[in-house]
Amino acid sequence: xxxxxxxxxxxxxxxxxxxxxxxxxxxxxxxxxxxxxxxxxxxxxxxxxxxxxxxxxxxxxxxxxxxxxxxxxxxxxxxxxxxxxxxxxxxxxxxxxxxxxxxxxxxxxxxxxxxxxxxxxxxxxxxxxxxxxxxxxxxxxxxxxxxxxxxxxxxxxxxxxxxxxxxxxxxxxxxxxxxxxxxxxxxxxxxxxxxxxxxxxxxxxxxxxxxxxxxxxxxxxxxxxxxxxxxxxxxxxxxxxxxxxxxxxxxxxxxxxxxxxxxxxxxxxxxxxxxxxxxxxxxxxxxxxxxxxxxxxxxxxxxxxxxxxxxxxxxxxxxxxxxxxxxxxxxxxxxxxxxxxxxxxxxxxxx
Amino acid sequence: xxxxxxxxxxxxxxxxxxxxxxxxxxxxxxxxxxxxxxxxxxxxxxxxxxxxxxxxxxxxxxxxxxxxxxxxxxxxxxxxxxxxxxxxxxxxxxxxxxxxxxxxxxxxxxxxxxxxxxxxxxxxxxxxxxxxxxxxxxxxxxxxxxxxxxxxxxxxxxxxxxxxxxxxxxxxxxxx
Numbered sequence: 001x002x003x004x005x006x007x008x009x010x011x012x013x014x015x016x017x018x019x020x021x022x023x024x025x026x027x028x029x030x031x032x033x034x035x036x037x038x039x040x041x042x043x044x045x046x047x048x049x050x051x052x053x054x055x056x057x058x059x060x061x062x063x064x065x066x067x068x069x070x071x072x073x074x075x076x077x078x079x080x081x082x083x084x085x086x087x088x089x090x091x092x093x094x095x096x097x098x099x100x101x102x103x104x105x106x107x108x109x110x111x112x113x114x115x116x117x118x119x120x121x122x123x124x125x126x127x128x129x130x131x132x133x134x135x136x137x138x139x140x141x142x143x144x145x146x147x148x149x150x151x152x153x154x155x156x157x158x159x160x161x162x163x164x165x166x167x168x169x170x171x172x173x174x175x176x177x178x179x180x181x182x183x184x185x186x187x188x189x190x191x192x193x194x195x196x197x198x199x200x201x202x203x204x205x206x207x208x209x210x211x212x213x214x215x216x217x218x219x220x221x222x223x224x225x226x227x228x229x230x231x232x233x234x235x236x237x238x239x240x241x242x243x244x245x246x247x248x249x250x251x252x253x254x255x256x257x258x259x260x261x262x263x264x265x266x267x268x269x270x271x272x273x274x275x276x277x278x279x280x281x282x283x284x285x286x287x288x289x290x291x292x293x294x295x296x297x298x299x300x301x302x303x304x305x306x307x308x309x310x311x312x313x314x315x316x317x318x319x320x321x322x323x324x325x326x327x328x329x330x331x332x333x334x335x336x337x338x339x340x341x342x343x344x345x346x347x348x349x350x351x
Numbered sequence: 352x353x354x355x356x357x358x359x360x361x362x363x364x365x366x367x368x369x370x371x372x373x374x375x376x377x378x379x380x381x382x383x384x385x386x387x388x389x390x391x392x393x394x395x396x397x398x399x400x401x402x403x404x405x406x407x408x409x410x411x412x413x414x415x416x417x418x419x420x421x422x423x424x425x426x427x428x429x430x431x432x433x434x435x436x437x438x439x440x441x442x443x444x445x446x447x448x449x450x451x452x453x454x455x456x457x458x459x460x461x462x463x464x465x466x467x468x469x470x471x472x473x474x475x476x477x478x479x480x481x482x483x484x485x486x487x488x489x490x491x492x493x494x495x496x497x498x499x500x501x502x503x504x505x506x507x508x509x510x511x512x513x514x515x516x517x518x519x520x521x522x523x524x525x526x527x
Contacts, residue, residue, distance in 0.1 A: 007514060011484035014460045014468070015397050017453035021406060023385035026413035027378070332418045335377050 030332050103209035105163075105226040105244050107191040110205055110293065115188050117297040118173070118205070119180035121312065123336070126319075128303040129312040130338045131345070138342075139268070139276040139321035140349040142260050146272045149256070151218040155271035155325045159207070160257050162225040164194035164241045168266040169204035170284035173296065174314030175268075176205050181319055181333050182326070183214025190293050194227050194241070199285030203293045208244060216326045217271065222247060224265070268318070271325040274346060280314035317342055381420050384429075385413055391430050391485075395495065396437055398480035399473060401448040404441055412437035431495060448476070467517035474498075475510030482507045 149156045159175065161168035169192065176188065191206040193199065207221035223244045230237030236246060247253050261267035261277040268276045279285075287306040288296055299307035320342035323334035333339065392412060396405035412433040416423045423429050450465035468476060477496060481487040482503065489507075493500045 007511070007518070008483045010460050010464055011468070011480065011514075012486075014450055014452060014464055015394065015480050015484045017451075018393060018397055018402055018406060021385075021389055021393060021409045021413055023378075023382040023413070023417075025410060026385055027381070027417050029410055030414040030417045330418055331420060335420075 027332075105228070105242060106209040107189045107206055110188045110190045114190075114205075114293055114297045115185065118176050118300060119185070121177055121300050121315075125301050125303050125308065125312055126316055127336065127338050129308055129316065131313060131316055131342050135280045135313055135317055136282050137276065137278050137280050138317050138349055139270065139274040139324075139346050141347070142272065142275050144259075146260075149269055149272040151220065155217040155273075156269075157217055157219045157271065157322065157325065158253060158256060158269040159219070159221045159266070160253065160261070160268075161221070161223060161266045162238060162241065163191045163206065163208070163223055163227040163244065164197060164225055164239075165265060166193040166197055166199040166202045166285040167279035167282070169193040169202040170199075170281070170288060170310070171266045171279045171314065172204045172206065173288075173300075173311040174280060174318055177300070177311065177315035178318035178322060179212060179214070179219060182216050182322060182330070183212055183219070186211045186213075192227060193285070199289055202285045202288050203291060203296060204288075205293070216329050217322070220253075222253060268321070270321045274321040274324050276318075276321065280317055281310045284310040284314065317346070320346055377420065380424070381417055384420070384424060385416065388416075388430050388433065389413065391487075392433055392437070394485040395430070395434055395477070395481065397450075398477045398485070399438075399448075400441065400446075401469060402451045403449060404446050408437035408441045411440040415440075434495070448473075461518050463518055464514070467514050470517075471510050471513060475506045475513070478503050478506035479510035479514070483511065 149158060157179075161171070163169075176185065179185070187210040189206040189209055191204060191208070193202040193204070195201045206223065207219075208223040210221075212219040212221075224247070225238035225241040226244050228242050229240055230242040234242060236243035256269050256272075257263060257265070257267050260269060260275045264277060266276075266279055270276075287310050291299070291307070296307055296311075299305045300311060302308050303312070316338055319333065320339045323329075323339055324343060324346065326334070328334045334343075389409065393405065393409040396408040396412075399405065400408060415436045416429070416433055423432065426432050448469040450468055452460045452462075452465055468479070471479065474496070478492060481492040481495070482489060487495070489500045489503050492507075493503045496503065
């Protein structure tokens with residue numbers, strides 16, 4: 001027989017027998033998923049890492065996504081665009097990848113395993129690689145102050161590239177990694193650079209036909225040319241390669257490419273706050289030579305591999321540039337000391 | 352091409368850790384913050400959801416705190432705010448409230464207590480656990496639950512009465 005005092009002791013013994021949630025566990029949980037507010041499903045991890053992304057009840061989010069899609073459709077119908085007929089952006093707010101028929105020249109969908117491996121490179125790898133890769137071309141402040149580049153009320157990251165370009169192919173790996181820290185891709189595809197150019201047949205991921213969702217900014221990718229030579233009779237070709245996402249020569253995107261990127265790509269404009277013209281690591285395509293998409297993805301978590309040093313190092317610089325564009329949002333990414341240090345370097349550089 | 356001295360140093364392999372200057376001060380601040388709020392937050396979630404889901408809600412709330420630390424840190428009542436964050440993260444999970452006797456406390460806890468506690472209505476269970484197990488004052492519990500002190504007292508008394516009946520415990524006045 002017990003009394004009230006003993007009952008209180010029992011209650012205390014029962015409820016206090018719990019394992020505390022450590023600060024480290026909270027930080028790790030936050031860093032596992034770039035968009036914690038979105039449903040993230042990871043099926044398997046062949047590398048045996050113990051990371052586990054939380055699976056959320058989907059019904060509520062399905063409703064949210066449906067509403068968001070309806071709003072996106074409404075915006076697309078209502079908002080007029082002067083370049084509507086000639087600009088085809090890969091950015092969409094809807095979550096579903098479009099059928100390949102809608103994107104002639106697009107490569108096959110990347111395997112979920114590869115996308116997962118690239119999107120979940122551990123924070124420890126980013127921090128170990130830091131900025132020590134052979135990054136010869138870091139994002140810089142534009143030489144002239146320009147009004148912020150925005151879309152739908154959010155900063156816009158404009159990326160202009162071409163599938164045939166080996167430097168773009170190399171840069172895409174870093175960009176997918178960096179962007180995956182701020183949002184979620186759907187429908188990433190695979191492609192390769194020209195088989196006759198420098199570092200021929202460099203394997204990579206492609207944004208053409210993919211969608212990207214982030215609550216912090218809008219990502220607009222323009223894949224200007226494919227990796228196949230254009231036919232002599234083709235109405236449009238870019239440096240001899242078949243045109244993919246055509247833009248008007250008078251569009252503001254082209255104006256930025258000319259004014260800030262010197263007309264060459266890969267070109268990235270981080271909301272007009274920071275720009276990068278050219279690949280971060282000039283020899284990076286060579287480090288990828290002969291490797292398949294799957295082999296490259298697996299190398300990304302080996303911090304001392306040449307692939308990780310180049311791609312992860314570049315990703316850190318791009319992440320820092322995105323943090324500048326988003327003014328430090330989200331804090332969990334942008335407060336990383338490695339990113340902050342690189343931001344200081346980029347702040348001191350001007351193009 | 353742009354190389355400052357700092358860039359060149361930064362590029363040397365094996366050097367970045369020392370250049371970064373050890374643990375980030377923000378992480379240290381968050382660690383101190385989390386260690387301070389976790390016991391109360393976790394206690395409240397365990398009272399509401401039981402051990403397993405209570406821990407999950409705590410972890411979710413603290414992860415949110417890390418993501419939004421500057422805002423959360425400056426709040427007057429971060430525990431109350433984070434409690435609602437955790438609630439929203441787990442509220443769609445229709446999992447039963449389960450209390451588990453740990454091996455170390457097993458000899459102290461009546462075998463029927465976990466089930467009896469889980470069977471209480473949520474408000475009564477929270478009042479009982481916060482006041483009688485976690486040692487919160489009536490005012491603290493009332494503020495946290497956004498109800499009046501007499502209401503907390505009433506919930507706690509009714510909850511304790513039910514537990515007494517379930518466990519055949521002697522009450523303060525000797526009656527059963």
